[in-house]
Amino acid sequence: MPDRIVGGKVILDQRKSISIEPIKEAAEPFLQRLYPGIWQQAESDIDQILRLMYDGVWRDYCDEIEADIHAFVDSHPVDEHRTEPAIKAWSQQCGEKLEGEYSQSYYRVAVHVGLVAYVNQMRELRRKMSCDQGWHRIVERFHDACALSTGFGFLGAHEKWGGLRITYRCDQVATEACREAERVAIEHAAVTCETCGQPGKLRQTxxxxxxxxxxxxxxxxx
Ligand SMILES: [Zn+2]
Structure with a gap:
Protein backbone atom coordinates (compact mmCIF):
# COMPACT_ATOMS: atom_id res chain seq x y z
CA MET A 1 0.00 0.00 0.00
CA PRO A 2 1.45 3.40 -0.95
CA ASP A 3 2.27 5.79 1.84
CA ARG A 4 0.29 8.82 2.87
CA ILE A 5 1.60 12.31 2.15
CA VAL A 6 0.87 15.01 4.73
CA GLY A 7 2.22 18.50 4.18
CA GLY A 8 4.84 17.14 1.77
CA LYS A 9 6.02 14.44 4.23
CA VAL A 10 5.54 10.74 3.57
CA ILE A 11 3.81 8.88 6.41
CA LEU A 12 2.87 5.21 6.55
CA ASP A 13 -0.88 4.97 6.52
CA GLN A 14 -3.39 2.17 6.86
CA ARG A 15 -6.61 4.14 6.48
CA LYS A 16 -9.04 3.37 3.71
CA SER A 17 -8.88 5.88 0.89
CA ILE A 18 -11.55 6.84 -1.61
CA SER A 19 -10.90 5.76 -5.18
CA ILE A 20 -13.41 6.88 -7.71
CA GLU A 21 -14.46 5.21 -10.96
CA PRO A 22 -14.22 6.98 -14.33
CA ILE A 23 -17.38 8.98 -15.03
CA LYS A 24 -18.74 6.81 -17.84
CA GLU A 25 -18.65 3.68 -15.68
CA ALA A 26 -20.01 5.55 -12.66
CA ALA A 27 -22.90 6.80 -14.81
CA GLU A 28 -24.19 3.28 -15.64
CA PRO A 29 -26.58 2.91 -12.67
CA PHE A 30 -28.02 6.36 -13.40
CA LEU A 31 -28.42 5.52 -17.09
CA GLN A 32 -30.30 2.41 -15.99
CA ARG A 33 -32.57 4.40 -13.67
CA LEU A 34 -33.17 7.49 -15.83
CA TYR A 35 -32.97 6.06 -19.36
CA PRO A 36 -33.71 2.34 -19.09
CA GLY A 37 -34.46 2.12 -22.82
CA ILE A 38 -30.92 3.17 -23.67
CA TRP A 39 -29.24 1.24 -20.88
CA GLN A 40 -30.69 -2.18 -21.62
CA GLN A 41 -28.57 -4.67 -23.45
CA ALA A 42 -31.27 -5.39 -25.98
CA GLU A 43 -31.71 -8.74 -27.72
CA SER A 44 -32.60 -7.38 -31.10
CA ASP A 45 -30.24 -5.38 -33.29
CA ILE A 46 -32.72 -2.60 -33.76
CA ASP A 47 -32.88 -1.89 -30.01
CA GLN A 48 -29.13 -2.04 -29.63
CA ILE A 49 -28.85 1.06 -31.78
CA LEU A 50 -29.80 3.23 -28.81
CA ARG A 51 -27.00 1.79 -26.72
CA LEU A 52 -24.52 2.10 -29.60
CA MET A 53 -25.44 5.75 -30.11
CA TYR A 54 -24.94 6.43 -26.39
CA ASP A 55 -21.57 4.65 -26.29
CA GLY A 56 -20.66 6.48 -29.50
CA VAL A 57 -21.06 9.98 -28.04
CA TRP A 58 -18.86 9.01 -25.09
CA ARG A 59 -16.26 7.66 -27.50
CA ASP A 60 -16.31 10.71 -29.78
CA TYR A 61 -16.92 13.51 -27.27
CA CYS A 62 -15.60 12.30 -23.91
CA ASP A 63 -13.52 15.46 -23.33
CA GLU A 64 -16.41 17.76 -24.25
CA ILE A 65 -18.85 15.85 -22.01
CA GLU A 66 -16.45 16.06 -19.07
CA ALA A 67 -15.85 19.78 -19.76
CA ASP A 68 -19.62 20.40 -19.63
CA ILE A 69 -19.85 18.42 -16.38
CA HIS A 70 -17.04 20.46 -14.81
CA ALA A 71 -18.54 23.74 -16.04
CA PHE A 72 -21.75 22.92 -14.15
CA VAL A 73 -20.04 22.04 -10.87
CA ASP A 74 -17.75 25.09 -11.13
CA SER A 75 -20.80 27.33 -11.41
CA HIS A 76 -22.62 25.36 -8.65
CA PRO A 77 -19.89 24.97 -6.01
CA VAL A 78 -22.39 24.55 -3.15
CA ASP A 79 -23.79 21.04 -2.99
CA GLU A 80 -27.37 22.04 -2.22
CA HIS A 81 -27.58 23.86 -5.58
CA ARG A 82 -26.60 20.69 -7.45
CA THR A 83 -30.17 19.43 -7.62
CA GLU A 84 -31.48 16.92 -10.16
CA PRO A 85 -33.72 19.55 -11.89
CA ALA A 86 -30.74 21.95 -12.15
CA ILE A 87 -28.57 19.15 -13.59
CA LYS A 88 -31.22 18.15 -16.12
CA ALA A 89 -31.79 21.77 -17.22
CA TRP A 90 -28.03 22.19 -17.66
CA SER A 91 -27.66 19.05 -19.75
CA GLN A 92 -30.50 20.17 -22.05
CA GLN A 93 -28.56 23.19 -23.24
CA CYS A 94 -25.28 21.33 -23.84
CA GLY A 95 -24.01 20.06 -27.18
CA GLU A 96 -25.59 22.86 -29.18
CA LYS A 97 -22.83 22.83 -31.76
CA LEU A 98 -23.17 19.12 -32.46
CA GLU A 99 -24.32 18.19 -35.95
CA GLY A 100 -27.50 16.19 -36.11
CA GLU A 101 -30.43 15.92 -33.77
CA TYR A 102 -29.59 12.36 -32.72
CA SER A 103 -26.04 12.86 -31.58
CA GLN A 104 -27.18 16.02 -29.80
CA SER A 105 -29.83 14.21 -27.79
CA TYR A 106 -27.49 11.33 -26.86
CA TYR A 107 -24.83 13.85 -25.93
CA ARG A 108 -27.31 15.48 -23.55
CA VAL A 109 -28.17 12.10 -22.01
CA ALA A 110 -24.45 11.49 -21.44
CA VAL A 111 -23.98 14.89 -19.76
CA HIS A 112 -27.13 14.31 -17.67
CA VAL A 113 -26.21 10.89 -16.27
CA GLY A 114 -22.50 11.75 -16.10
CA LEU A 115 -23.26 14.82 -14.06
CA VAL A 116 -25.57 12.96 -11.67
CA ALA A 117 -22.79 10.39 -11.21
CA TYR A 118 -20.11 13.04 -10.68
CA VAL A 119 -22.20 14.97 -8.14
CA ASN A 120 -22.81 11.72 -6.23
CA GLN A 121 -19.10 10.92 -6.23
CA MET A 122 -18.33 14.39 -4.92
CA ARG A 123 -20.86 13.94 -2.09
CA GLU A 124 -18.87 10.89 -1.09
CA LEU A 125 -15.66 12.94 -1.22
CA ARG A 126 -17.18 15.77 0.82
CA ARG A 127 -17.83 13.38 3.70
CA LYS A 128 -14.05 13.24 4.09
CA MET A 129 -13.63 17.02 4.12
CA SER A 130 -13.61 18.84 7.41
CA CYS A 131 -13.37 22.34 6.09
CA ASP A 132 -16.21 24.73 5.29
CA GLN A 133 -17.99 24.58 1.95
CA GLY A 134 -16.19 27.57 0.39
CA TRP A 135 -13.19 25.27 -0.11
CA HIS A 136 -15.03 22.16 -1.20
CA ARG A 137 -14.76 22.84 -4.95
CA ILE A 138 -11.00 23.47 -4.56
CA VAL A 139 -10.62 20.02 -3.00
CA GLU A 140 -12.79 18.47 -5.71
CA ARG A 141 -10.51 19.98 -8.37
CA PHE A 142 -7.47 18.61 -6.58
CA HIS A 143 -9.13 15.20 -6.59
CA ASP A 144 -9.93 15.42 -10.32
CA ALA A 145 -6.35 16.40 -11.11
CA CYS A 146 -4.98 13.35 -9.25
CA ALA A 147 -7.75 10.78 -9.76
CA LEU A 148 -5.97 9.01 -12.65
CA SER A 149 -2.53 9.03 -11.01
CA THR A 150 -1.13 5.60 -10.16
CA GLY A 151 -2.15 4.44 -6.71
CA PHE A 152 -3.98 7.67 -5.91
CA GLY A 153 -6.45 7.56 -3.03
CA PHE A 154 -8.04 10.55 -1.34
CA LEU A 155 -8.01 10.41 2.46
CA GLY A 156 -9.27 13.78 3.60
CA ALA A 157 -9.01 17.56 3.70
CA HIS A 158 -9.15 19.90 6.64
CA GLU A 159 -8.44 23.42 7.79
CA LYS A 160 -5.45 24.15 10.00
CA TRP A 161 -4.11 27.55 11.07
CA GLY A 162 -6.35 29.15 8.45
CA GLY A 163 -4.90 27.07 5.62
CA LEU A 164 -6.02 24.01 3.68
CA ARG A 165 -4.41 20.62 4.39
CA ILE A 166 -5.00 17.64 2.11
CA THR A 167 -4.13 14.02 2.83
CA TYR A 168 -3.92 11.34 0.16
CA ARG A 169 -1.77 8.50 -1.01
CA CYS A 170 -0.23 7.74 -4.38
CA ASP A 171 2.55 5.64 -5.88
CA GLN A 172 6.01 7.12 -6.06
CA VAL A 173 5.83 7.71 -9.83
CA ALA A 174 2.84 10.01 -9.32
CA THR A 175 4.15 11.90 -6.28
CA GLU A 176 5.41 14.91 -8.19
CA ALA A 177 2.17 15.48 -10.12
CA CYS A 178 0.04 15.04 -6.98
CA ARG A 179 2.21 17.43 -4.96
CA GLU A 180 1.87 20.00 -7.72
CA ALA A 181 -1.95 19.66 -7.64
CA GLU A 182 -1.81 19.90 -3.84
CA ARG A 183 0.25 23.09 -4.07
CA VAL A 184 -2.26 24.64 -6.52
CA ALA A 185 -5.16 23.78 -4.17
CA ILE A 186 -3.43 25.22 -1.10
CA GLU A 187 -2.54 28.44 -2.92
CA HIS A 188 -6.08 28.79 -4.19
CA ALA A 189 -7.55 28.20 -0.70
CA ALA A 190 -5.22 30.85 0.74
CA VAL A 191 -7.08 33.51 -1.29
CA THR A 192 -10.58 32.01 -1.02
CA CYS A 193 -13.15 32.53 1.75
CA GLU A 194 -13.61 29.19 3.51
CA THR A 195 -17.25 30.04 4.21
CA CYS A 196 -18.53 31.10 0.77
CA GLY A 197 -15.81 30.56 -1.87
CA GLN A 198 -15.52 34.27 -2.76
CA PRO A 199 -12.07 35.97 -2.75
CA GLY A 200 -10.70 36.13 0.78
CA LYS A 201 -7.52 36.48 2.81
CA LEU A 202 -6.02 35.20 6.04
CA ARG A 203 -7.51 36.86 9.15
CA GLN A 204 -6.00 36.59 12.54
CA THR A 205 -7.37 37.18 16.01
ZN1 LIG B 1 -17.22 34.67 2.47
Missing amino acids: AWRKTLCDEHAGSRYND
Missing part, protein backbone atom coordinates in the same frame (compact mmCIF):
# COMPACT_ATOMS: atom_id res chain seq x y z
CA ALA A 206 -7.67 34.48 18.61
CA TRP A 207 -7.59 31.99 15.74
CA ARG A 208 -6.74 32.10 12.06
CA LYS A 209 -9.27 31.81 9.25
CA THR A 210 -9.23 32.62 5.54
CA LEU A 211 -12.35 34.70 4.89
CA CYS A 212 -13.87 37.38 2.64
CA ASP A 213 -14.68 40.83 4.10
CA GLU A 214 -18.32 39.93 4.63
CA HIS A 215 -17.64 36.72 6.56
CA ALA A 216 -14.75 38.21 8.48
CA GLY A 217 -17.18 40.85 9.81
CA SER A 218 -15.96 42.84 12.77
CA ARG A 219 -14.40 39.86 14.57
CA TYR A 220 -11.35 39.91 12.36
CA ASN A 221 -9.62 43.23 11.90
CA ASP A 222 -6.27 43.12 10.21
Whole structure:
Protein backbone atom coordinates (compact mmCIF):
# COMPACT_ATOMS: atom_id res chain seq x y z
CA MET A 1 0.00 0.00 0.00
CA PRO A 2 1.45 3.40 -0.95
CA ASP A 3 2.27 5.79 1.84
CA ARG A 4 0.29 8.82 2.87
CA ILE A 5 1.60 12.31 2.15
CA VAL A 6 0.87 15.01 4.73
CA GLY A 7 2.22 18.50 4.18
CA GLY A 8 4.84 17.14 1.77
CA LYS A 9 6.02 14.44 4.23
CA VAL A 10 5.54 10.74 3.57
CA ILE A 11 3.81 8.88 6.41
CA LEU A 12 2.87 5.21 6.55
CA ASP A 13 -0.88 4.97 6.52
CA GLN A 14 -3.39 2.17 6.86
CA ARG A 15 -6.61 4.14 6.48
CA LYS A 16 -9.04 3.37 3.71
CA SER A 17 -8.88 5.88 0.89
CA ILE A 18 -11.55 6.84 -1.61
CA SER A 19 -10.90 5.76 -5.18
CA ILE A 20 -13.41 6.88 -7.71
CA GLU A 21 -14.46 5.21 -10.96
CA PRO A 22 -14.22 6.98 -14.33
CA ILE A 23 -17.38 8.98 -15.03
CA LYS A 24 -18.74 6.81 -17.84
CA GLU A 25 -18.65 3.68 -15.68
CA ALA A 26 -20.01 5.55 -12.66
CA ALA A 27 -22.90 6.80 -14.81
CA GLU A 28 -24.19 3.28 -15.64
CA PRO A 29 -26.58 2.91 -12.67
CA PHE A 30 -28.02 6.36 -13.40
CA LEU A 31 -28.42 5.52 -17.09
CA GLN A 32 -30.30 2.41 -15.99
CA ARG A 33 -32.57 4.40 -13.67
CA LEU A 34 -33.17 7.49 -15.83
CA TYR A 35 -32.97 6.06 -19.36
CA PRO A 36 -33.71 2.34 -19.09
CA GLY A 37 -34.46 2.12 -22.82
CA ILE A 38 -30.92 3.17 -23.67
CA TRP A 39 -29.24 1.24 -20.88
CA GLN A 40 -30.69 -2.18 -21.62
CA GLN A 41 -28.57 -4.67 -23.45
CA ALA A 42 -31.27 -5.39 -25.98
CA GLU A 43 -31.71 -8.74 -27.72
CA SER A 44 -32.60 -7.38 -31.10
CA ASP A 45 -30.24 -5.38 -33.29
CA ILE A 46 -32.72 -2.60 -33.76
CA ASP A 47 -32.88 -1.89 -30.01
CA GLN A 48 -29.13 -2.04 -29.63
CA ILE A 49 -28.85 1.06 -31.78
CA LEU A 50 -29.80 3.23 -28.81
CA ARG A 51 -27.00 1.79 -26.72
CA LEU A 52 -24.52 2.10 -29.60
CA MET A 53 -25.44 5.75 -30.11
CA TYR A 54 -24.94 6.43 -26.39
CA ASP A 55 -21.57 4.65 -26.29
CA GLY A 56 -20.66 6.48 -29.50
CA VAL A 57 -21.06 9.98 -28.04
CA TRP A 58 -18.86 9.01 -25.09
CA ARG A 59 -16.26 7.66 -27.50
CA ASP A 60 -16.31 10.71 -29.78
CA TYR A 61 -16.92 13.51 -27.27
CA CYS A 62 -15.60 12.30 -23.91
CA ASP A 63 -13.52 15.46 -23.33
CA GLU A 64 -16.41 17.76 -24.25
CA ILE A 65 -18.85 15.85 -22.01
CA GLU A 66 -16.45 16.06 -19.07
CA ALA A 67 -15.85 19.78 -19.76
CA ASP A 68 -19.62 20.40 -19.63
CA ILE A 69 -19.85 18.42 -16.38
CA HIS A 70 -17.04 20.46 -14.81
CA ALA A 71 -18.54 23.74 -16.04
CA PHE A 72 -21.75 22.92 -14.15
CA VAL A 73 -20.04 22.04 -10.87
CA ASP A 74 -17.75 25.09 -11.13
CA SER A 75 -20.80 27.33 -11.41
CA HIS A 76 -22.62 25.36 -8.65
CA PRO A 77 -19.89 24.97 -6.01
CA VAL A 78 -22.39 24.55 -3.15
CA ASP A 79 -23.79 21.04 -2.99
CA GLU A 80 -27.37 22.04 -2.22
CA HIS A 81 -27.58 23.86 -5.58
CA ARG A 82 -26.60 20.69 -7.45
CA THR A 83 -30.17 19.43 -7.62
CA GLU A 84 -31.48 16.92 -10.16
CA PRO A 85 -33.72 19.55 -11.89
CA ALA A 86 -30.74 21.95 -12.15
CA ILE A 87 -28.57 19.15 -13.59
CA LYS A 88 -31.22 18.15 -16.12
CA ALA A 89 -31.79 21.77 -17.22
CA TRP A 90 -28.03 22.19 -17.66
CA SER A 91 -27.66 19.05 -19.75
CA GLN A 92 -30.50 20.17 -22.05
CA GLN A 93 -28.56 23.19 -23.24
CA CYS A 94 -25.28 21.33 -23.84
CA GLY A 95 -24.01 20.06 -27.18
CA GLU A 96 -25.59 22.86 -29.18
CA LYS A 97 -22.83 22.83 -31.76
CA LEU A 98 -23.17 19.12 -32.46
CA GLU A 99 -24.32 18.19 -35.95
CA GLY A 100 -27.50 16.19 -36.11
CA GLU A 101 -30.43 15.92 -33.77
CA TYR A 102 -29.59 12.36 -32.72
CA SER A 103 -26.04 12.86 -31.58
CA GLN A 104 -27.18 16.02 -29.80
CA SER A 105 -29.83 14.21 -27.79
CA TYR A 106 -27.49 11.33 -26.86
CA TYR A 107 -24.83 13.85 -25.93
CA ARG A 108 -27.31 15.48 -23.55
CA VAL A 109 -28.17 12.10 -22.01
CA ALA A 110 -24.45 11.49 -21.44
CA VAL A 111 -23.98 14.89 -19.76
CA HIS A 112 -27.13 14.31 -17.67
CA VAL A 113 -26.21 10.89 -16.27
CA GLY A 114 -22.50 11.75 -16.10
CA LEU A 115 -23.26 14.82 -14.06
CA VAL A 116 -25.57 12.96 -11.67
CA ALA A 117 -22.79 10.39 -11.21
CA TYR A 118 -20.11 13.04 -10.68
CA VAL A 119 -22.20 14.97 -8.14
CA ASN A 120 -22.81 11.72 -6.23
CA GLN A 121 -19.10 10.92 -6.23
CA MET A 122 -18.33 14.39 -4.92
CA ARG A 123 -20.86 13.94 -2.09
CA GLU A 124 -18.87 10.89 -1.09
CA LEU A 125 -15.66 12.94 -1.22
CA ARG A 126 -17.18 15.77 0.82
CA ARG A 127 -17.83 13.38 3.70
CA LYS A 128 -14.05 13.24 4.09
CA MET A 129 -13.63 17.02 4.12
CA SER A 130 -13.61 18.84 7.41
CA CYS A 131 -13.37 22.34 6.09
CA ASP A 132 -16.21 24.73 5.29
CA GLN A 133 -17.99 24.58 1.95
CA GLY A 134 -16.19 27.57 0.39
CA TRP A 135 -13.19 25.27 -0.11
CA HIS A 136 -15.03 22.16 -1.20
CA ARG A 137 -14.76 22.84 -4.95
CA ILE A 138 -11.00 23.47 -4.56
CA VAL A 139 -10.62 20.02 -3.00
CA GLU A 140 -12.79 18.47 -5.71
CA ARG A 141 -10.51 19.98 -8.37
CA PHE A 142 -7.47 18.61 -6.58
CA HIS A 143 -9.13 15.20 -6.59
CA ASP A 144 -9.93 15.42 -10.32
CA ALA A 145 -6.35 16.40 -11.11
CA CYS A 146 -4.98 13.35 -9.25
CA ALA A 147 -7.75 10.78 -9.76
CA LEU A 148 -5.97 9.01 -12.65
CA SER A 149 -2.53 9.03 -11.01
CA THR A 150 -1.13 5.60 -10.16
CA GLY A 151 -2.15 4.44 -6.71
CA PHE A 152 -3.98 7.67 -5.91
CA GLY A 153 -6.45 7.56 -3.03
CA PHE A 154 -8.04 10.55 -1.34
CA LEU A 155 -8.01 10.41 2.46
CA GLY A 156 -9.27 13.78 3.60
CA ALA A 157 -9.01 17.56 3.70
CA HIS A 158 -9.15 19.90 6.64
CA GLU A 159 -8.44 23.42 7.79
CA LYS A 160 -5.45 24.15 10.00
CA TRP A 161 -4.11 27.55 11.07
CA GLY A 162 -6.35 29.15 8.45
CA GLY A 163 -4.90 27.07 5.62
CA LEU A 164 -6.02 24.01 3.68
CA ARG A 165 -4.41 20.62 4.39
CA ILE A 166 -5.00 17.64 2.11
CA THR A 167 -4.13 14.02 2.83
CA TYR A 168 -3.92 11.34 0.16
CA ARG A 169 -1.77 8.50 -1.01
CA CYS A 170 -0.23 7.74 -4.38
CA ASP A 171 2.55 5.64 -5.88
CA GLN A 172 6.01 7.12 -6.06
CA VAL A 173 5.83 7.71 -9.83
CA ALA A 174 2.84 10.01 -9.32
CA THR A 175 4.15 11.90 -6.28
CA GLU A 176 5.41 14.91 -8.19
CA ALA A 177 2.17 15.48 -10.12
CA CYS A 178 0.04 15.04 -6.98
CA ARG A 179 2.21 17.43 -4.96
CA GLU A 180 1.87 20.00 -7.72
CA ALA A 181 -1.95 19.66 -7.64
CA GLU A 182 -1.81 19.90 -3.84
CA ARG A 183 0.25 23.09 -4.07
CA VAL A 184 -2.26 24.64 -6.52
CA ALA A 185 -5.16 23.78 -4.17
CA ILE A 186 -3.43 25.22 -1.10
CA GLU A 187 -2.54 28.44 -2.92
CA HIS A 188 -6.08 28.79 -4.19
CA ALA A 189 -7.55 28.20 -0.70
CA ALA A 190 -5.22 30.85 0.74
CA VAL A 191 -7.08 33.51 -1.29
CA THR A 192 -10.58 32.01 -1.02
CA CYS A 193 -13.15 32.53 1.75
CA GLU A 194 -13.61 29.19 3.51
CA THR A 195 -17.25 30.04 4.21
CA CYS A 196 -18.53 31.10 0.77
CA GLY A 197 -15.81 30.56 -1.87
CA GLN A 198 -15.52 34.27 -2.76
CA PRO A 199 -12.07 35.97 -2.75
CA GLY A 200 -10.70 36.13 0.78
CA LYS A 201 -7.52 36.48 2.81
CA LEU A 202 -6.02 35.20 6.04
CA ARG A 203 -7.51 36.86 9.15
CA GLN A 204 -6.00 36.59 12.54
CA THR A 205 -7.37 37.18 16.01
CA ALA A 206 -7.67 34.48 18.61
CA TRP A 207 -7.59 31.99 15.74
CA ARG A 208 -6.74 32.10 12.06
CA LYS A 209 -9.27 31.81 9.25
CA THR A 210 -9.23 32.62 5.54
CA LEU A 211 -12.35 34.70 4.89
CA CYS A 212 -13.87 37.38 2.64
CA ASP A 213 -14.68 40.83 4.10
CA GLU A 214 -18.32 39.93 4.63
CA HIS A 215 -17.64 36.72 6.56
CA ALA A 216 -14.75 38.21 8.48
CA GLY A 217 -17.18 40.85 9.81
CA SER A 218 -15.96 42.84 12.77
CA ARG A 219 -14.40 39.86 14.57
CA TYR A 220 -11.35 39.91 12.36
CA ASN A 221 -9.62 43.23 11.90
CA ASP A 222 -6.27 43.12 10.21
ZN1 LIG B 1 -17.22 34.67 2.47
